[in-house]
Amino acid sequence: MTATFVGMPVFPTAARAALADTQLRRNLAHATSTIRAKRLSVVSEVEEWEDLRLAGAAIKDQALLDLDQHLLRLEERLTANGAIVHWARDAAEACAIVAQVARDHEVDEVVKVKSMATAEIELNERLAEHGIAAWETDLAELIVQLGDDLPSHILVPAIHRNRAEIREIFLTRMAGAGKAAPADLTDDPPELAAAARQHLREKFLRAKVGISGANFAVADTGTLVVVESEGNGRMCLTLPEVLVSVVGIEKVLPTWTDLEVFLQTLPRSSTGERMNPYTSTWSGVTPGDGPQEVHVVLLDNGRTRALADEVGRQALRCIRCSACLNVCPVYERTGGHAYGSVYPGPIGAILNPLLRGPGSGDQVDSLPYASTLCGACFEACPVRIDIPTVLVDLRAQVVDAHRGGVPSAQSVAMKGAAWTFGSGARLRAATRASGLLGDVVRRFGRRSLPGGRSALGRLPGPGAAWSGARDMPTPPSESFRAWWRRTAGGTSETSGARDPEGGPGTPRPNPGTPTTTGDRSPDQSADPSGRPAAGPLDRGVGGGAL
Amino acid sequence: MKVALMVTCVNDAMFPDAGKAVVTLLRRLGVDVEFPEAQTCCAQPMVNTGYLDEAVPVVRTFVDAFAGYDAVVTPSGSCAGSVRHQHSIVARRSGDPALARRVEQTAPRVHELTEFLVDVLGVEDVGASFPHRVTYHPTCHSLRLLGVGDRPTRLLRAVRGLELVELPMAEECCGFGGTFAVKNADVSVAMGSDKARHVRETGAEVLVAGDSSCLMHVGGLLSRQQSGVRVMHLAEVLAATEGAAPSVPPVPPGAAETPAGAGIGGRS
Ligand code: SF4
Numbered sequence: 113m114t115a116t117f118v119g120m121p122v123f124p125t126a127a128r129a130a131l132a133d134t135q136l137r138r139n140l141a142h143a144t145s146t147i148r149a150k151r152l153s154v155v156s157e158v159e160e161w162e163d164l165r166l167a168g169a170a171i172k173d174q175a176l177l178d179l180d181q182h183l184l185r186l187e188e189r190l191t192a193n194g195a196i197v198h199w200a201r202d203a204a205e206a207c208a209i210v211a212q213v214a215r216d217h218e219v220d221e222v223v224k225v226k227s228m229a230t231a232e233i234e235l236n237e238r239l240a241e242h243g244i245a246a247w248e249t250d251l252a253e254l255i256v257q258l259g260d261d262l263p264s265h266i267l268v269p270a271i272h273r274n275r276a277e278i279r280e281i282f283l284t285r286m287a288g289a290g291k292a293a294p295a296d297l298t299d300d301p302p303e304l305a306a307a308a309r310q311h312l313r314e315k316f317l318r319a320k321v322g323i324s325g326a327n328f329a330v331a332d333t334g335t336l337v338v339v340e341s342e343g344n345g346r347m348c349l350t351l352p353e354v355l356v357s358v359v360g361i362e363k364v365l366p367t368w369t370d371l372e373v374f375l376q377t378l379p380r381s382s383t384g385e386r387m388n389p390y391t392s393t394w395s396g397v398t399p400g401d402g403p404q405e406v407h408v409v410l411l412d413n414g415r416t417r418a419l420a421d422e423v424g425r426q427a428l429r430c431i432r433c434s435a436c437l438n439v440c441p442v443y444e445r446t447g448g449h450a451y452g453s454v455y456p457g458p459i460g461a462i463l464n465p466l467l468r469g470p471g472s473g474d475q476v477d478s479l480p481y482a483s484t485l486c487g488a489c490f491e492a493c494p495v496r497i498d499i500p501t502v503l504v505d506l507r508a509q510v511v512d513a514h515r516g517g518v519p520s521a522q523s524v525a526m527k528g529a530a531w532t533f534g535s536g537a538r539l540r541a542a543t544r545a546s547g548l549l550g551d552v553v554r555r556f557g558r559r560s561l562p563g564g565r566s567a568l569g570r571l572p573g574p575g576a577a578w579s580g581a582r583d584m585p586t587p588p589s590e591s592f593r594a595w596w597r598r599t600a601g602g603t604s605e606t607s608g609a610r611d612p613e614g615g616p617g618t619p620r621p622n623p624g625t626p627t628t629t630g631d632r633s634p635d636q637s638a639d640p641s642g643r644p645a646a647g648p649l650d651r652g653v654g655g656g657a658l
Numbered sequence: 659m660k661v662a663l664m665v666t667c668v669n670d671a672m673f674p675d676a677g678k679a680v681v682t683l684l685r686r687l688g689v690d691v692e693f694p695e696a697q698t699c700c701a702q703p704m705v706n707t708g709y710l711d712e713a714v715p716v717v718r719t720f721v722d723a724f725a726g727y728d729a730v731v732t733p734s735g736s737c738a739g740s741v742r743h744q745h746s747i748v749a750r751r752s753g754d755p756a757l758a759r760r761v762e763q764t765a766p767r768v769h770e771l772t773e774f775l776v777d778v779l780g781v782e783d784v785g786a787s788f789p790h791r792v793t794y795h796p797t798c799h800s801l802r803l804l805g806v807g808d809r810p811t812r813l814l815r816a817v818r819g820l821e822l823v824e825l826p827m828a829e830e831c832c833g834f835g836g837t838f839a840v841k842n843a844d845v846s847v848a849m850g851s852d853k854a855r856h857v858r859e860t861g862a863e864v865l866v867a868g869d870s871s872c873l874m875h876v877g878g879l880l881s882r883q884q885s886g887v888r889v890m891h892l893a894e895v896l897a898a899t900e901g902a903a904p905s906v907p908p909v910p911p912g913a914a915e916t917p918a919g920a921g922i923g924g925r926s
Contacts, residue, residue: 128844441831445848482842484835484849485706487802504744507708522837526704530712533667533698534719540695543671561881562888569882577843582850582878585672592665592674596693602681 115262116237120452122478127446136272140447143271144438150384151435151492158380167373169496172429175364176419182331182364183410189334193396195406203233206358206411210235210323211242213356213407219244219320222352225338225345226250227325228432229358229411231263231454235323246323247289247315249344251308258285264448264456266434267382272447275299286311312344322352322403326359327431328374329408332367335395336408339378339388346392355394355403360411362419362428374431377494382433414467423505424466429495430459436489436499442482451479458489462502470506471513480506521574536593543591550587561585662724663691664732664741664768666870667699669891673870676733679897680771683786684731686897687779691731697723702740705748706836714752717745721760730767731774733893735800735868738770743803770800771868771893772809782812787900789819793862794892795853795876797869798831810868810892817895826856834875847879854879857887868892 120126130136155161175182187197200206214222222239224230224246236246236257248257255270256263259281263269270278279299286293286307291314293307324345326336336357338345349355365371379388397406419425437443437457448456452475455463461479468476480503489499511523519527532542559567566586571579578584596602661684665677684691701716720741724730732738745765749758775781794814800806814822833839833849840846853876857865865880867873870891877889 124842124844127842131844131848441833441849442842442845445845480708481838484798484831484833484838484846486798486831486835488798488829488831491802501743504706504708504747507706508710509708511708511710522707523709526707526709526712529699530704530709530716533701533716536694536696536698536719536723539667539670539698546671559881561877562886563890567878567881577840578878580843581847581882582875583881584878585874587672588674590674592670592677593693593695595674595678596695601693602678 115260116234117262117452117454120449120475122474123450123452123482124478126450126452127442127482130446130450135274136447137445139272139274140444143268144444147384147438151381151438154380154384154386157386158376164373164377165494165496168377168431168494169426169429171365171370171373172495173426175366175370176362176425176428178366179361179364179419182366183361185331186329186334186364187410189331190396190408191334193334195334195396195408198407198409200358200409200411200413202413203238206233206409206413207235207238209407209409210356210358211239211244213354214239214244214321215242217321217354221245221247221315221319222321222323223247223249223315223319223348224253225322225324225340225348226253226269227323227358228266228454229325229360230323233358233411233413235358247312247319249312249315249348250340251305251342251344254308254312255281258282258289262449263454265437266432266455266457266459268434272449275301275304278304282307290314312347316344316347316351319348319352321354321356322348324349324355324357326357326363327378328365328371329359329363330365330368330371333395335368335393337371338390338392339375340390340392341383341385341388343390346390349392349394350402352403354405354407356407356409358409358411360413361415362430378431378433381431381435381492381494414469417469418463418466421466424462424502426497427459427462427466427502429497430463431495432459433494435492435494436497439488439492440483441486441488442484451482458483458499458503459497462497462499462506465506465510466502470509477510477513480504480510540591540593543587543593546587547589547591547594551589553586559583659689659728660726661689661691662697662727662730663693664697664700664724664730664737665693666732666734666737667703668871668874669733672874673891676870676891676893679891679893680731680733683784683893683897686785686899687775687781689779692727694723694727700734700737700740701748702737702744703836705740705744710748710751713744713748714757717748717752717761718757720745721757721764724764724768725760727767729769729774729778730764731769731771733771733868733891734870735770735797735804735806736871738768738773739799739803741765741768770804770806771896772800772806772813773804775813775896776809783816784813784896786816786820786896786898787818788895788898790863791821791823791861792864792866792895793823793825793857793860794828795825795832795857795865795867795872796828797867797872800868801829806868813896814866814892817898818900820895823860823862825860827852828856832872832876834872836871839875846875850875850879854883854885858883858885862887864895865889866892866895 190197198209200209220243239246248254252268252270255273255278265271276299279297282293283297291311297307324338327339328337379385397404418428436459440458443457451460453460453464461482464479465476483503485500487500532538554566559569561567567583568586569583663680669676681691698719699716701713704713742765745761749761794811832853833846838846865887873889880887
């Protein structure tokens, strides 16, 4: 596999490229709306859904609070059950451990259960450097791998591909990776699935080493859990002689009964099923049954960093259901690649900066801004991660990480706005300036909005980002606060009578009629420094200065 | 009851009619609303962009302006949400316990307009008349941050002559998102274009919402697409009475069809 997220551009740039791909947008809109509807219907069947969300959040929080103890307990139980436990601080350490196990058994290929943790550490690429081929066995992951592509979704990594594209990939690529696809393959889904099945069966039967992640790790019993839909995971977990599981340290649950909540919320949130078809659990080695050598790699890779973040640590509750992706209007239009990571969508927008650290690079720093803060993700999340609040907190961390350097246009605008918004008098001066500018613009403007108000069309410079596709009303001659003063709160004159935009029931006077009341004279209470009022002026007129 | 109007910086500078409509409406309902002139902004532009230090003086100005009122009413779900959910974060950042205490006292008294009408005043029929075909977009912060529920549509249904038509995918974000509209302009426009398309599909004359900024975004697209659909703040519709109803131009024929440039970067 050659594709990599390394060197991905910042989100707005990557998003622009994705938006231009109309096929991609169609595929995404279709897939996300289908799964959204499915999730909604199975979630609405569960009366105590909100209680389950609260319980899930509480269990995860409790597990994270005493994470060290649970991890030690997990290690103790796994070891007692005959497994070998390794600790990995980062991706390099984790990959080296897995590569060593493969080398010890002198294999040049391994089969894999779909796993976010191994994708995160780019295990396949590192193993390839050691001459070991890692074969993905999840159907969607296989499509991504054969296509030299990058995953675009947590649950359905090939969500951005349609049937015709998949057929093409199978026909051209399968032969090079193992059993070839039938020459008369059509894009009929059962036929595509059958081709994948034939291709994978050969690999399952041959492989000596299997690699997995885990959805949950129960400390008290030393049990790892994988939930899946296709059964390929069970093949990888039971057929090979050796099994290596790479598990993020946040996957720990204290007790076996804690599983109960998540086995209800995870399938409903992710695939829109009441129950997932396969749930596999294993607790070390069972003589004569399944892998006889079991390794567990406990992976940090930024998780303790995230845990130390007071607001952001709730992201570690994530059970990777992908519900937040499927409801996110930004994700729906850009797809996953724009997020530059195996964790895309709303959870990716917070998890990547939390794992890597805000301020660690422009791409990472662009992610907390890849959201309108609409809140749909929080509403959908089965463990109640307040993603919008974490996004805002991370934005503050990004800004703080860049304080002290050369001020950006944005920080100048924000400081200007803060200064203007620091007093009503300063704001009055600013809105007056904005109104005067509006008067000037109105003289030249030829556009008007439905209802008669004059509008700005395309603007040059900083206003272009707004005005490329959107008209903007010109600022009115008179701000609300000026009107309130002039008319004593609308009591000394009929409301709206002087409104040059034509308020309710009033005729529309000549645009640009000079206002003659005393209110337009210089205001003694305005700030004497004469500093320009950047805030509302920029926001009002160009909308592009921020 | 001492009631203050929090007009919001966007309405103040760009959409004064929304503020005037709240004044008209509340007076009609017997509320003597005051306008504390020291008010400026809810600080959301700074907080949501990550400038928390810069937000501190703005929040201070806010509590200074609105201390001493029993209720503060605002024609913006987004700004009400910002006050109720973000001011405490800013106060904590300031390290000033006195500010934190004052925020605690002021923030819960801030109500978005429809909350104030339905919960505080206990009215659903505000005596308005607006004989037009209207569709309503529930803005995200009203819907999810405040949970205003069906209060706005209950109010709209009680308006004489108003025909309320359902907006497809109403609960999906319009793509404004404050500085998102500029920082991620392409995605913002893609989202807004879909919203505008759904609005046109309803055949409504007027798109109504409780946040002027979202209306400015969707309205800007509708205007560029020459759809003929007008956008109005909910307060303006609720303030309208017989004879004084704002004039609404007829939707030009064919406006409900997809005009050229409806896609990204819509060309006009
Ligand atoms: S953040 Fe919540 S909704 Fe998103 S993947 Fe994680 S658990 Fe699922």
